[in-house]
Amino acid sequence: MPTPAPPPVATREVWTPTALARLVHDLLEDALPPLWIEGEISNLSRPASGHLYFTLKDAAAQIRCAMFRPRSSSLRFRPGDGMRVLARARVSLYEARGDFQLIVESLEEAGTGALQRQFEELKARLGAEGLFDAAAKRALPRLPRRIGVITSPSGAAVRDVLSVLRRRYPLVEVDILPVPVQGKEAPPAIVAMLAAASRARRHDVLLLTRGGGSLEDLWAFNDEAVARAIRASAIAVVSAVGHETDFTIADFAADLRAPTPSAAAELLVPDRNDLARTLGHQRRRLDQLWQRRFDMRSQRLDHLLARLNSQRPQARLAHGEQRLHQLHARLVRSARHALERRHERLANLQRRLHLRAPATLLAQRHERLHLLARRLRGAQAQQLERAMARLGQLARALHAVSPLATLERGYAILLDGDSGRLVHSIAQVTPGQRLRARLADGELPLRVEPRPPVR
Template structure:
């Protein structure tokens, strides 16, 4: 007999949407963020800007979606047949109940592997101290001979030679040919670095190559090349690729230049600047020589004057002048002594006249008169000061006097017999009398306490 809902056992019933949500949550929690490598197919980019594609291998395929804005950040244009590496999260498209992968990042599979190898080598060499700035050596200010380790047929060597010839044609440039791409490039670069270091013929080595992809520049991400640069007895400048390209050789080298042309600019001075510097030195040298000649000429004139001064006639003339000067000083001394004696005599006479008794009596009389006048003036000033002080005290006393208050219209109540001041109603007797003291007299008042 078929089972009816009324007698069925308890169960959990899903709707399609709830089941899809449950499946989505289970898949996302179980897998999280994953990496998937495969071949692109059915690539579509509708007007919405989202990217839809299928990732497949020889046995299976999976539908994928990459939504904006991540789909617009890709550094390349995905097309069918491209081998890629995708970081994504697995999920369920609830509207159709289909398993799908939501991509968050995409890169070319080969380049991605190289990039991971590059980062691992970089971390290992940095930990070993090959990137330490303390081990980098300064470059010579004016190198005499430069060794350029590069391909003799590449564009990089032409750029380097052109810049060096333009800036400093006196420098000796030697091309040390090596392959800069392919499997044979790393061992050839290592061998050339070791040979140049052992020969010690160059002041600086320039390791150069033009731009290219990560695979094209891979020879300069070789661990052997890095150790050869670090072990070189000659400073090494790295100029690999374009300005945005960084290789392991750039980090190990004593100096990294953005491009080969920029490296050539850094290695040698500018001949125009040297010419200006030399012109400045020549001008300074000419000025110094001119000053030396002028000083020598002045010294020669001084010596000539001294020689002329040593002649007998000059010495006799000088003695005559000295005798005249001594006689003149003697006459001036006699005159000065005579003046001093006359001054002393005049002073003694003045002192004697000043010490006469009549003079002293007149002076004492004058001082007595002045003292009397000063005493009289001081007495008058003292009396005036005391009068003003007394008036000020009178004004102050009048200001606090009760009479001053009464003159402004107030009255003071007194008991008639005792003349005590009445200070409250309670002190006024029933049907009694009080005296009102006013400013100009008294008034007898009768009180009514009712």
């Protein structure tokens, strides 16, 4: 058999460590984009150059990391061994030693530390905008008729709120406005519910609440959109999120922050026992005021009645009539005496004329005497008419103020049937008592009937 030909010798490609390291370096950086990685810092080193070198590890693996000075100088916290961090980094290879490593571009505290830093940054920014200013806070209604509770309908917070409201102020109406209070879907749902309640204007005040939890559990209430929706609400908002030591951005944006849901319910409504005491005090004060006013009016009525009795219009009218008769009699006597004196004077003149004057002169004097007599009688008649007119005026004035004139207008005066005393209050009469009603043209006998029962 012929001897087979030997196989051709393959050409071997030989790499240098530098070339291979360069190839791996390029493959890693081209294949893997920048990524986020979370782990625990160990072996942290801070050389004079300002760079940071450390290992990022978890329970099963570790990776070397480098963060160069331009990036490390802008950190807002001081990293340390054992600290859990979240890093944004590029996957690379340190060619000089062939070590796989991460080039860290940004670094922040992981978990609660990162969230707390975000909380402080958002709080400072919104505070600088004036979103938390005390001057923008609205006063809560003293006696709300309807409260909207924005919360999870299945949480413990809503049961606590309803229990306190029923105990303190059962008159208030409560609407549960259901929203998720945890997770990514919670902030947009809370914003939408706040906006809907604000447009409806159905409630006097809104309560945004949930029970306690970790910072991550409460993070929906640290959302910027939720804070701005609270301030944009046309209705005052009370925030009660978590326990007494928990603070959220919603607490600062709300018109009032309550330490717990139960405390919020106590702040929103008054205690019915306090209201009952206040109403009782106000009622007693009102009764006292009405009694005081009644006493004053009764005293004034008694005073006016005493003045009326003291003036005695009927007696004044009788006295005026008597005086008018006296004046008329005096006037008649005076006129008679004057006439008698004139007649006597006339007779004297006639005698003198008859003795001293001729017949013609006597006739003239006689005629003049007759003229004077007629003028005297006319003057007496005019004076009598003026006196009678004055008497009529006085009579009409006395009649206007007389109780009899009031009776002629349809009014009546009640008198006790036995004693004849004036009755001016229902407190003076009893069922079955006999009364007399004085009218303009007579009196009517009356009897007080028992008051019918109030239905």
